[in-house]
Amino acid sequence: xxxGWLVVAGLLAMAGVAGAQxxxxxxxxxxxxxxxxxxxGTLRNSVxxxxxxxxxxxxxxxxxxxxxxxxxxxxxxxxxTTGDWIPYMAESFTVSPNKLEITFKIxxxxxxxxxxxxTADDWITTWRIHTDKAVGSNSYxxxxxxxxxxxxxxIDDYTIRFTYPKPDATAFAVAAFVPWPAHVFGxxxxxxxxxxxxxxxxxxEDPNKIVSGGPWLIESYRPGxxxxxxxxxxxxxxxxxxxxxxxxxxxxxxxxxxxxxxxxLAEFLAGNIDLMAPSTVDHISQIRxxxxxxxxxxxxxxxxxxxxxxxxxxxxWNKASDPFKQSLFRSDKFRRAMxxxxxxxxxxxxxxxxxxxxxxxxxxxxxxxxxNPRVPKYEYNLQEAAKLLAELGFTKKDKExxxxxxxxxRLEFNLATNAGNAQREQMAKLFVDEAKKVGVKVNFTAxxxxxxxGQLLASGPDRPFDAIxxxxxxxxxxxxxxxxxxxxKGNLHMWNKSGQCIDPRETQLDALYSRGRTELDFxxxxxxxxxxxxxxxxxxxxxxIAGPNxxxxxxxxxxxxxxxxxxxxxxxxxxxxxxxxxx
Amino acid sequence: xxxxxxxxILYLIPTxxxxxxxxxxxxxxxxxDYLTQLELDPKVTPETIARLRAQFGLDRPVHEQxxxxxxxxxxxxxxxxxxxxxxxxxxxxxxxxxSMVIVLPSTLLLYLVAIPIGVYGAVRxxxxxxRLLSFLAxxxxxxxxxxxxxxxxxxxxxxxxxxxxxxxxxxxxxxxGFEQLPPLRQLLDIAWHAVVPVLVATANxxxxxxxxxxxxxxxxxxxxxxxxxxxxxxxxxxxxxxxxFRNAVIPFVATLGGLLPSLISGAGFVEVVMAWPGxxxxxxxxxxNQDLYVIAGFLTxxxxxxxxxxxxxxxxxxxxxxxxxxx
Numbered sequence: 001x002x003x004g005w006l007v008v009a010g011l012l013a014m015a016g017v018a019g020a021q022x023x024x025x026x027x028x029x030x031x032x033x034x035x036x037x038x039x040x041g042t043l044r045n046s047v048x049x050x051x052x053x054x055x056x057x058x059x060x061x062x063x064x065x066x067x068x069x070x071x072x073x074x075x076x077x078x079x080x081t082t083g084d085w086i087p088y089m090a091e092s093f094t095v096s097p098n099k100l101e102i103t104f105k106i107x108x109x110x111x112x113x114x115x116x117x118x119t120a121d122d123w124i125t126t127w128r129i130h131t132d133k134a135v136g137s138n139s140y141x142x143x144x145x146x147x148x149x150x151x152x153x154x155i156d157d158y159t160i161r162f163t164y165p166k167p168d169a170t171a172f173a174v175a176a177f178v179p180w181p182a183h184v185f186g187x188x189x190x191x192x193x194x195x196x197x198x199x200x201x202x203x204x205e206d207p208n209k210i211v212s213g214g215p216w217l218i219e220s221y222r223p224g225x226x227x228x229x230x231x232x233x234x235x236x237x238x239x240x241x242x243x244x245x246x247x248x249x250x251x252x253x254x255x256x257x258x259x260x261x262x263x264x265l266a267e268f269l270a271g272n273i274d275l276m277a278p279s280t281v282d283h284i285s286q287i288r289x290x291x292x293x294x295x296x297x298x299x300x301x302x303x304x305x306x307x308x309x310x311x312x313x314x315x316x317w318n319k320a321s322d323p324f325k326q327s328l329f330r331s332d333k334f335r336r337a338m339x340x341x342x343x344x345x346x347x348x349x350x351x352x353x354x355x356x357x358x359x360x361x362x363x364x365x366x367x368x369x370x371x372n373p374r375v376p377k378y379e380y381n382l383q384e385a386a387k388l389l390a391e392l393g394f395t396k397k398d399k400e401x402x403x404x405x406x407x408x409x410r411l412e413f414n415l416a417t418n419a420g421n422a423q424r425e426q427m428a429k430l431f432v433d434e435a436k437k438v439g440v441k442v443n444f445t446a447x448x449x450x451x452x453x454g455q456l457l458a459s460g461p462d463r464p465f466d467a468i469x470x471x472x473x474x475x476x477x478x479x480x481x482x483x484x485x486x487x488x489k490g491n492l493h494m495w496n497k498s499g500q501c502i503d504p505r506e507t508q509l510d511a512l513y514s515r516g517r518t519e520l521d522f523x524x525x526x527x528x529x530x531x532x533x534x535x536x537x538x539x540x541x542x543x544x545i546a547g548p549n550x551x552x553x554x555x556x557x558x559x560x561x562x563x564x565x566x567x568x569x570x571x572x573x574x575x576x577x578x579x580x581x582x583x
Numbered sequence: 584x585x586x587x588x589x590x591x592i593l594y595l596i597p598t599x600x601x602x603x604x605x606x607x608x609x610x611x612x613x614x615x616d617y618l619t620q621l622e623l624d625p626k627v628t629p630e631t632i633a634r635l636r637a638q639f640g641l642d643r644p645v646h647e648q649x650x651x652x653x654x655x656x657x658x659x660x661x662x663x664x665x666x667x668x669x670x671x672x673x674x675x676x677x678x679x680x681x682s683m684v685i686v687l688p689s690t691l692l693l694y695l696v697a698i699p700i701g702v703y704g705a706v707r708x709x710x711x712x713x714r715l716l717s718f719l720a721x722x723x724x725x726x727x728x729x730x731x732x733x734x735x736x737x738x739x740x741x742x743x744x745x746x747x748x749x750x751x752x753x754x755x756x757x758x759x760g761f762e763q764l765p766p767l768r769q770l771l772d773i774a775w776h777a778v779v780p781v782l783v784a785t786a787n788x789x790x791x792x793x794x795x796x797x798x799x800x801x802x803x804x805x806x807x808x809x810x811x812x813x814x815x816x817x818x819x820x821x822x823x824x825x826x827x828f829r830n831a832v833i834p835f836v837a838t839l840g841g842l843l844p845s846l847i848s849g850a851g852f853v854e855v856v857m858a859w860p861g862x863x864x865x866x867x868x869x870x871x872n873q874d875l876y877v878i879a880g881f882l883t884x885x886x887x888x889x890x891x892x893x894x895x896x897x898x899x900x901x902x903x904x905x906x907x908x909x910x
Contacts, residue, residue: 042759050860052668060666202668204669222756222761222860223681224861224864224865226757257860259864260855295744450613450619491628
């Protein structure tokens with residue numbers, strides 16, 4: 001009898017340990033129920049550009065191999081249903097009262113694909129290598145706040161502490177970096193330093209030597225052609241669905257490199273690839289047609305969400321050589337008039353074929369929680385534009401029908417964008433036409449991208465452009481304002497690169513940016529964000545135009561996509577870990 | 584003859600340095616560099632970009648960069664790719680080999696088809712067959728190869744929609760699951776994928792070559808010695824193939840030199856449209872990214888092959904054409 005109790009107690013204890021070891025993938029992240037799920041099969045995807053390295057420390061492109069095989073998750077990950085950070089490779093975390101330290105308890109029982117345990121040393125080594133200047137890692141900057149380093153300390157094998165130089169809203173995003181095996185990179189780093197690290201894990205490396213802690217292992221890679229990944233069994237030991245089945249369900253994940261979107265579409269229509277995110281009206285309608293005519297068994301979600309990218313027009317505030325234009329571009333009345341000239345609806349209809357979203361502030365429309373619904377919008381209204389320009393003294397028109405001020409100076413400026421970007425060129429032409437109706441002469445030229453960037457990012461009191469249409473992308477859920485964009489000294493403070501704030505509202509934005517970034521309470525931070533959008537909308541440092549939408553499509557042989565509510569450009573259409581082949 | 588060859592090789596040395604320097608200079612004259620694209624990334628600080636620029640040596644004067652690179656070339660090292668962080672030769676070689684799978688059969692097919700068409704067109708000038716072939720040739724010449732590839736994809740897809748089978752693959756070089764196939768099946772798989780790209784790549788060039796052959800042949804057929812041969816009472820077959828054809832083909836020997844670099848330079852936009860993992864899409868990427876040493880290194884290899892090819896075709900000319908002598 002007593003023995004029996006001991007066994008039960010022992011079983012309970014083991015269950016406790018096993019529970020702590022496992023990360024359970026929430027049911028609400030997929031539409032499929034655990035009993036529908038089938039194991040095995042291959043998911044076939046395609047990418048537009050080839051891979052460049054398997055090395056996590058020198059990789060630079062988005063969608064790189066290390067981020068795929070690792071699953072891109074670290075100590076914490078985001079729950080797509082709430083946007084909150086939840087423990088992932090960590091079992092729990094505690095934030096110190098002064099908000100400067102976060103201590104993570106690392107989940108026990110996690111293993112690398114070669115069988116070695118995943119411990120605190122892996123994070124420490126990964127961090128050391130990322131922050132070695134000589135390695136040139138793309139993640140280097142993320143380990144610093146205002147130039148001051150974030151430091152990591154190992155407390156014991158399964159406890160690690162992050163220390164921040166100041167409270168930071170993006171603290172968890174930093175801590176979410178992906179660890180790589182210390183027993184692989186550590187010895188090389190010690191022996192040969194940065195140069196040794198850079199030589200590791202090139203595309204020629206034997207796939208069997210690539211160690212992964214994530215869902216996938218490399219099975220084979222053919223340059224320019226195909227990357228084939230296979231399930232990492234070690235991952236399934238601590239990643240389970242709610243029924244206790246190990247994930248990923250798939251045996252293989254195959255990614256074809258298809259450089260041309262037309263060829264991608266053809267393969268999707270032929271049923272040879274399973275995933276697609278068409279970006280043009282033409283591609284979308286071809287997929288829809290194929291589905292309607294029963295030639296293709298697939299699903300497409302048109303306008304699932306906006307994409308986290310923006311197109312905007314920026315005026316140059318630093319034109320010492322032309323005081324007339326400089327005072328014009330620095331006037332918020334002028335910029336407001338220009339905003340009234342931008343026909344955002346026409347841009348969405350003509351440039352994006354009705355599949356885009358107009359924009360008014362720097363916060364991408366897809367970051368719905370962050371959008372301040374009450375910001376003033378200076379919509380398309382030519383009368384209003386003419387009225388504002390009249391207030392600036394442009395009341396008369398010259399022989400050619402363009403506005404002139406009291407001293408006979410014509411309202412005229414140059415507008416540039418990068419040649420080859422058809423969408424931006426169309427936006428520019430629409431603007432030129434509308435401006436002409438009001439009597440503003442806009443001289444549009446499309447120039448080489450690198451020249452454009454050179455002009456845009458030139459600094460000093462006299463910069464070589466009038467106005468530019470360009471775009472940025474990215475977008476952070478914790479704090480959606482750009483650390484390079486908002487502060488007056490920022491490298492991407494494109495409208496004013498004199499190195500100091502000119503308009504008092506710029507100073508205000510600069511201060512609010514720092515305050516928001518150090519505010520850890522989400523609600524308060526959101527309030528600051530709303531205030532910043534309010535100021536942005538009045539100051540109009542750049543005039544936002546519109547951005548494209550996200551239209552995911554998949555072949556219906558796949559199951560396990562996200563519920564509709566979380567299909568978006570931020571969360572994608574599915575978690576690969578929870579995806580399975582129906583037939 | 585040996586003296587001539589040696590002299591030619593000596594001439595090649597200044598040509599080599601001149602051409603490589605010019606190529607290097609032109610690449611560098613394009614605005615911006617490999618790191619410019621990073622500058623619009625809100626996550627990257629200017630300090631990081633400056634540091635990388637110094638690490639890549641892009642902050643040094645152009646002539647210094649050229650000399651360093653030349654030093655590498657003389658040690659048979661083409662340089663280092665910024666994007667791949669690996670030696671240039673290592674990253675371009677597999678792509679060149681893939682391209683050859685299209686280029687070699689397509690070149691062979693080109694000569695096998697174009698020359699007979701050209702001869703036929705000259706011998707049966709203005710016949711129905713000649714007109715038909717001319718029409719087709721001009722059609723092939725006027726449709727750009729990328730467009731022809733798109734048409735091919737469209738037709739393949741329509742057949743697939745009607746019948747449910749894909750006669751030839753829409754894109755790519757190998758099927759899914761290629762690695763698990765036995766070697767012979769792998770070979771067949773690649774051949775199956777290569778059919779459409781080879782045809783498309785050839786269609787475009789047939790026109791040019793066959794028209795040239797037709798023109799040459801017509802010119803030769805108008806010569807006095809052909810009349811003489813006919814007057815002697817030689818059989819028409821002998822006149823055409825022994826007297827006319829051999830003379831008409833001489834200018835083609837001179838173009839053989841250009842074949843050598845074209846073997847490695849890929850099949851063009853067919854590769855992009857049909858997702859063939861060849862050198863063309865790779866090289867376009869390198870140009871778009873301004874991956875300096877990949878562009879310069881590849882141009883250098885092509886240059887060397889062109890110089891060697893020209894030398895060989897000059898020597899071949901002397902061999903086939905008794906009027907040419909190098910002393």
